[in-house]
Amino acid sequence: MKKVVDVSAGVITRPDGSFLLGQRAPGTFYPGYWEFPGGKVEAGETPAAALARELDEELGIRAQVLHPWLMREHHYEHAHVRLHFFEVPVWSGEINDHVHSALAWQRADHLEVAPMLPANGPILKALRLPRxxxxxxxxxxxxxxxxxxxxxxxxxxxxxxxxxxxxxxxxxxxxxxxxxxxxxxxxxxxxxxxxxxxxxxxxxxxxxxxxxxxxxxxxxxxxxxxxxxxxxxxxxxxxxxxxxxxxxxxxxxxxxxxxxxxxxxxxxxxxxxxxxxxxxxxxxxxxxxxxxxxxxxxxxxxxxxxxxxxxxxx
CATH class of the missing domain: 3.20.20.70 (Aldolase class I)
Incomplete structure (x- = not known):
């Protein structure tokens, strides 16, 4: 049985409705695929705390508002991943990426980058649902x-x-x-x-x-x-x-x-x-x-x- 890995992911949004995606770097699983920023939940962390830490480490920003949103599970070849998605409408600091090959602001109804990481793909339709x-x-x-x-x-x-x-x-x-x-x-x-x-x-x-x-x-x-x-x-x-x-x-x-x-x-x-x-x-x-x-x-x-x-x- 594959180990269950908890991961937190952030849907970082701007007032115009666009959100931030990162392209996975060479040497990682699914290199070149696009994903929502985030990372593994460490022992003793809540998913929200893990995301706040990851956004600071990966992007150099501090999440000021984290809204719990969805939780999706996905079976990869290497792990059973439980993804905790949070919406991040307010943050401070300048985005300065440390882990991705590229970053892109995108809209769910007009995605311009591909391919999406398999576990993240279904999130795009949810983002198209009006509020x-x-x-x-x-x-x-x-x-x-x-x-x-x-x-x-x-x-x-x-x-x-x-x-x-x-x-x-x-x-x-x-x-x-x-x-x-x-x-x-x-x-x-x-x-x-x-x-x-x-x-x-x-x-x-x-x-x-x-x-x-x-x-x-x-x-x-x-x-x-x-x-x-x-x-x-x-x-x-x-x-x-x-x-x-x-x-x-x-x-x-x-x-x-x-x-x-x-x-x-x-x-x-x-x-x-x-x-x-x-x-x-x-x-x-x-x-x-x-x-x-x-x-x-x-x-x-x-x-x-x-x-x-x-x-x-x-």
Whole structure:
């Protein structure tokens, strides 16, 4: 059995959304491949402490903010690696590399370097997932009002929309989904249909969002570019990971009018459930744009909201 090696990796980001990659030097495993900076977790270290040390040693920078993000496992020929990814949005010092052949600032939607280290490749899709999901509720506020709110949010930067309309009849839901998908995609946003793979395919949506009950009954991942799921327990989150879904939504962080009888997790409960998963997790439940910093500190990729997004999209 291969020894399990814990490694910390940093997604060092700039305000424009770009992140830093390093090219592995000759004489190492996978020379010439590109990776996120980081290194081995030493005995007695936490993954966060290991990354802070490695960034200082490798790049000469001091991480001032470390957000826990994902944990992925990969079996190389020489080792079973457990990679702890952290987002590093704030650091001090000038980058002065000591270990890589080259460094490059890249964007997930337009990668200009290759090849990526195998364990790091799946991280790129997670970095393409927008940080805020707006969940529609046209059945409550009316189709025209929801479309107007959608247009305003898209103009304000919203780039991820879940079309969730249990209150509309089948014909109205299909018509609304088609129009919402059209408007979202025209603005460069991802549009996902809740719970209906066939409708998602018919209206050329980017993917489907699965309710928890549908996730539990699923035998395989639907054949769509983006697939996510609503989760409320660690078992559901692990099921989403096992099916190689692209993200999960976990809640409720706070009590909400949509689910008034569901106990609130709070940020501590959210963090405990979402820790060390291989897929990004969006926080849900009474949240808005002002909660993004708290969400990221708790390990969330971002936030999802029904009421808190329309009018405050980011």
């Amino acid at each position: 805020t999901m707006g969940i529609t509720h046209a059945g409550e506020i009316g189709v025209d009002a929801q479309l107007a709110a959608l247009d305003a949010a898209l103009a304000d930067g919203l780039r991820l929309v879940q079309i969730r309309e249990p209150g509309l009849d089948a014909a109205a839901r299909a018509a609304f989904a088609a129009e919402a998908v059209r408007r979202a995609q025209a603005a460069g946003a991802l549009a996902l249909v809740n719970g209906d793979v066939e409708l998602a395919l018919r209206c050329a949506a980017d993917g489907v969002h699965l309710p928890a009950a549908q996730l539990a009954a699923l035998g395989a991942r639907p054949d769509l570019p983006w697939v996510g799921a609503s989760c409320h327990t660690r078992a559901e989150l692990e099921r989403a990971a096992a099916l190689a879904l692209d993200y999960a939504v976990l809640g409720a962080v706070r009590a909400t009018p949509t689910h008034p009888d569901q106990p609130a997790l709070g940020w501590e409960g959210f963090s405990a459930l979402a820790a060390e998963l291989p897929l990004p997790v969006l926080a849900l439940g009474g949240l808005g744009a002002a909660d993004m910093a708290a969400a990221r500190a708790a390990g969330a990729h971002g936030i999802a909201a029904i009421r808190g997004v329309w009018g405050a999209a980011r």
